[in-house]
Amino acid sequence: MHWLELTVKVHPDAVESVSELMSRYSSEGVVIEEPIELIEDGQAYRVREGEPVTVHAYVPMDGTEEEARQRISEGLWHFASIGAHFVGNLETKSVNEEDWANAWKEHFHVTQIGKRIIIRPSWREYTPKDEEVVITLDPGMAFGTGLHPTTRLCLEQVEQHTRPGMHVLDVGTGSGILALAAAKLGAEHVYAIDNSSVAVESATENAALNGQSERIEVVLGTLDEETAQRMAGQYDLVLANIIAHIIGSIAPQLAQVLAPDGLLIASGIIEARRQDAEAPLLEAGLELVEQRMIEDWMVLVLRKRRS
Structure with missing residues (x-):
């Protein structure tokens, strides 16, 4: 099985609308990739506030992918024509089953939220400090x-x-x-x-x-x-x-x-x-x-x- 990866860069305030549009045609949901800067030797990161966010969707290449691509492209054009927030061009590429299953993992890193909460993707290592509450997350x-x-x-x-x-x-x-x-x-x-x-x-x-x-x-x-x-x-x-x-x-x-x-x-x-x-x-x-x-x-x- 091959999948069509559809990717678009958007203003942070357009993420919700674009994600909702793309999820209509992707039964597996969407992946939201915030612009990040790796710190602590790549074990953690900080988000670069205000920079464009990348949204990915995946649709199976079963003969329906071109219609999904066209519908999403039309929807993005309408968002861009309104002019309220930046919406980039839709990019596509074919990925195989194994690459699709792991493609989204590279976008997730260990991060701290609040004073004590640590979010650790299940595939990354982290040693907690005193008082920290570690949530091991497989967001799928x-x-x-x-x-x-x-x-x-x-x-x-x-x-x-x-x-x-x-x-x-x-x-x-x-x-x-x-x-x-x-x-x-x-x-x-x-x-x-x-x-x-x-x-x-x-x-x-x-x-x-x-x-x-x-x-x-x-x-x-x-x-x-x-x-x-x-x-x-x-x-x-x-x-x-x-x-x-x-x-x-x-x-x-x-x-x-x-x-x-x-x-x-x-x-x-x-x-x-x-x-x-x-x-x-x-x-x-x-x-x-x-x-x-x-x-x-x-x-x-x-x-x-x-x-």
Whole structure:
């Protein structure tokens, strides 16, 4: 089997839109390659803020790849014609099965987020220092490597707000990185939910890889009204690293599952779309207690008021 690799460089603020476009035609998801500078003899890295981000997608060469390439190319042209953010030219190349299976690994390195959290790709070695919490991650093709500003913002807040014994809900868990952080920081139980079978498989494997299968329960599904009613008031901490309008659309459910004085960490929010998420959350009975930004991305921390 051969695969067609489709690659485009884009402005950081266009990553979300371009990734969503490309994932429509790639059943295996996309790989987001941040511009990085290796440090500590290549064992760690820092992100070069503001520089173009590279997005890769892979489609099987089974006779449908040309249509997928054309559709993606047309979509990128429309993004570029709007002119809001830089979108480069689409590049393609053929890769064989073995190269495809390992191509994305070269983009992931050991990194520190917050004061204590270390993200270690499963194929790289790292010796932890005192107090560090090491998450061994095999992201596969699911989003959530710790590189994107929204994930970094969430991890910092998870580190700050997780307490031993907490019950945590992770909505849109992706690779399971936030669920893993909460579990390793002392949460008693984490219920991780995602509507993607690829993400559920990745998160389940990563929970096992970190010895957290007993604490983390990964489920295929959505936080709909029926699910929220069943889980009403059960969670001390809820994590939602999705996108603004989706957060806004499930704001009542996010509020419903929180225990009194429980916290919601909401991210995936670009500044221009803040009100799409924040206004419905406030209307649902939550109050804003903290906010942070990296570039144009933000995380909101909200508390459920007691009745």
